[in-house]
Amino acid sequence: MLPLYVVNNHGQFNHLILRTLRDMDIEAVMISNETPPAEVARGCRGxxxxxxPTLDRAGFAPLYLDLGLPVLGICLGLHIMATARGGAVRRGASGGFGAVEVDVLKQNSLLQGYPDRIHVWASHADEVSTVPEGFVRLAESAICSVEAMASPDxxxxxxxxxxxxxxTVNGRLLFENFDRLCSE
Known part of the structure; x- marks a missing residue:
């Protein structure tokens, strides 16, 4: 089975994503966001x-959205996804650094198994301000109106x-759900 690729967008937690997946026995490989899209398409299942830190250091990451593979964007990855699909990102009114209570608005395959309110850890100054067409807003918090979104199609x-x-309480469940989506 092909691995998941973790795209390093120069963030502080990218290696922790990789370690978490490996600790869960999910095969994963970290790649640079400068890896050519054709190479990415051949090498992974998600x-x-x-x-x-910023959208201007995203490299080829926006192009990975067009490969027909499942994609999970985390923090800046969410912002890359939003802007690449016609949404918008802005400086958050308060930013999110620390514990945040997130309200799940709509259950879907990614959030399957979570309660209506989850306790998570945030580390961001920017936020999605406009959800792209074709996406559904899945979760919100008191400090961020788009805590999660998806385009299931x-x-x-x-x-x-x-x-x-x-x-983040039960953060591994999100990775389990995404791993399952990549195997469907």
């Missing part, structure tokens, strides 16, 4: 766009929080 999913951080 993509996780990790976090990072394209198999594109994104979360603002960091499921790989131990402070």
């Amino acid at each position: 993509i996780i766009l990790g976090g990072g 394209e198999r594109l999913y994104g979360v603002q929080w960091h499921p790989e951080v131990s402070h």
Whole structure:
């Protein structure tokens, strides 16, 4: 079975995403966001766009959305997804650094098994301000109106929080759900 690719967008938690997957016995490989899209398409069964400092350092990551593979965007990965599909990102009014309570608005395959309110860890200054056409807003918080979104038809999913951080309650469930989506 092909691995999941974790795209390093120069964020502080990208190696933790990889370690979490490996600890869960999910085969995963970290790649640079400068890896050519054709090489990515041949080598994996799903993509996780990790976090990072700014959209201008996203490299080829926006092009990975067009490969027909399932994609999970985390933090900056969510922003890459939103802007690449016609949405918008802005500076958050308060940012999100620390514990956040997220309200699940709509259950789907990515959030399957989570209760209506989840406790997560956030580390971001920017947020999605306009959800792209064809996407559904899945979760919100008091500080961020788009905590999660998805385009199930394209198999594109994104979360603002960091499921790989131990402070996120049951963050591994998100990775289990995404792994299952990549195997369907």
